[in-house]
Amino acid sequence: MGKIKVAINGFGTIGKRVADAVDAQDDMEIIGVTKTGPSFGCDLAVKKGFPLFCTFDDKEKIAAFATQGYECSGGISQMLAIADVVVDCSPGKMGAENLLKYQNAGVKYMFQGGEKHALTGLSYTSCANHSANLNAAGTRVVSCNTTGLSRTLVPLYDHCGSLTVECTMIRRAADPGDSKKGPINAIKPVLSVPSHHGPDVMTVKPEISINSLAVAVPTTIMHVHSIIADLPSGHGLTTNSILDMWKNSPRIIVMSGAENKLTTTAEVMEMARDIGRKWGDLHEIFVWEDGVKLVGDRLYYFQAIHQESDVIPENVDCIRALMGTETDWRASVAKTDAAIDAYYGL
């Protein structure tokens, strides 16, 4: 089989990162990315050698790219015609409209966490339900928060056989490149309770019983989760064995805040920049070792999520699931992560 032909619809915060991660793999290639019109993001596509298509089939919109000196390879229909799978990275809530385009083109499709589970009836997280997504027509990679919760809760559930969780999402107000959202001087509770974040975990691991609250705070760099998990009696775990479990699970970093001077998200992201991935990304979930404690059967912990990037390697694994080319999620994760780090010379 040749390389999997991947199209990216929406070349923004998530789309440009997924495109890079796909480009890093030897079993898939980018055959096109879309922009709504000429803007600074087109320069990145040109630099990377990704064919640039217009989000729409409208002739005038396609022609507009040339007025700013960009070569546009055509409208979205032309891109979909040569793709095996399209990764939808458009702003949230555009799913229903885009889904029709993908189905009409007969191409496999993946949405992001800004869309609801009901759109596809199937969701994806590498560690939770890779096998349930094998050879599916389409799915949704869950949000950055749901991905983060799944990374630490699924290994716990797999050990314990049952889990009841209450958590609070302390959410960044906006991405660093976003000037439209807030708050900038307030703490904003999500007043629809429970929030959708915790229950969304059950779209990939229905066996975990989980609820959440959420607040938005004036920061742009990470989310923090404050989590309380009740384990069943007889679990046989200790605080240390839980830390070891996470240290041995993919895409989780466990470090002492006090010993490493990593006591806030600011230092965690500075460490991420030292790691050296593009955009200073941190694909792993960060768990503060000294913020984890098992008291009786109740586990308390904090974790931090780099919202712009934890879902990126999941998208690569998800492509292999839909195409049915890798049935073992751990093998896919290892391949994805090694290829990305080699791509950045790490």
Ligand SMILES: NC(=O)c1ccc[n+]([C@@H]2O[C@H](COP(=O)([O-])OP(=O)(O)OC[C@H]3O[C@@H](n4cnc5c(N)ncnc54)[C@H](OP(=O)(O)O)[C@@H]3O)[C@@H](O)[C@H]2O)c1
């Ligand atoms: N940012 C995060 O932290 C984050 C984390 C996890 C998941 N997600 C989810 O990922 C998805 C994308 O979010 P994002 O943060 O990458 O958004 P974004 O930065 O706003 O990028 C979206 C891109 O899609 C383009 N676009 C606009 N309308 C479009 C359409 N009809 N069809 C296709 N593309 C269109 C945009 O315009 P131009 O082409 O004009 O540039 C932009 O480049 C959402 O579902 C979001 O909820 C986001």
